[in-house]
Amino acid sequence: MLVRGEDSLARQLADGRQSDRALMIQRGVGRMLFGQRFSIVSELTLASGRRADIMALSPRGDVWIVEIKSSVADFKADTKWPDYKDYCDRMFFASHEDVPSELFPPEQGLIMADAFGADILRDAPEHRLSAARRKAVMLRFASAAATRLHHLSDPGLNGL
Template structure:
């Protein structure tokens, strides 16, 4: 269930994504953070599918972002329509090197450069049923708390002055 690699010094990276996908992800995460969203990468959904990014908005909306870094990446992956069952809004995120006209009009579109991102097209809303919202939110909370605990345990003693220790201890809240 966790995505943490025991062979990586950074417990928040799992090593499955390309450098380009990580660049897109960082920019979207920064944008969503500016929008006051809580963001989680690589969340396994009840369907067994894994969302590249999922966020909870200040209003409680659940957004899923599917990251695509090339035309071929988009063409070979046909699982993305299943994500609609688990979110209020579905977005694609990419970078300037990918033609934007390949992405479906009925999904949001975000372009990232790694330092930030811009929503080019808002995603249409399709509200989740309350039981599904509760299930996704509960899963989000459990996984986020579990990852935070693992990150804290991997940093050693809290208060050693490390950046990670400050984050996991709540000093940055």
């Protein structure tokens, strides 16, 4: 689990629906992706209205979506994840060691994480976005990142 105080910014950026375990997975995946020079935005609302747990942008401009599943029940209750493939070049599930890896569809990537890092156990197949969709996704990513940074530097704007 996260160390007391270390998760305050993660909690600020989360919408309150994430469990401590989901935030732990998010942190580990974020550290791994950051180590690979990706930029990430968590809880990004897509044009479809669905929310990607993590959207990551590689130095080359590849777009990945990582869907966090913190338990077997969490995975079984989710039917929306196939929609994410329309908004990324690669789609991964991320979980932790207490969730059996066999649970996850073999046609998607798989990441196992703890609070300190993560490993890609299975790479995700590539399905390139069209140029128009890529532009729309990248604009949404950039806008969300810039808006969140601005709200952190001026928290008084949250009520405006």
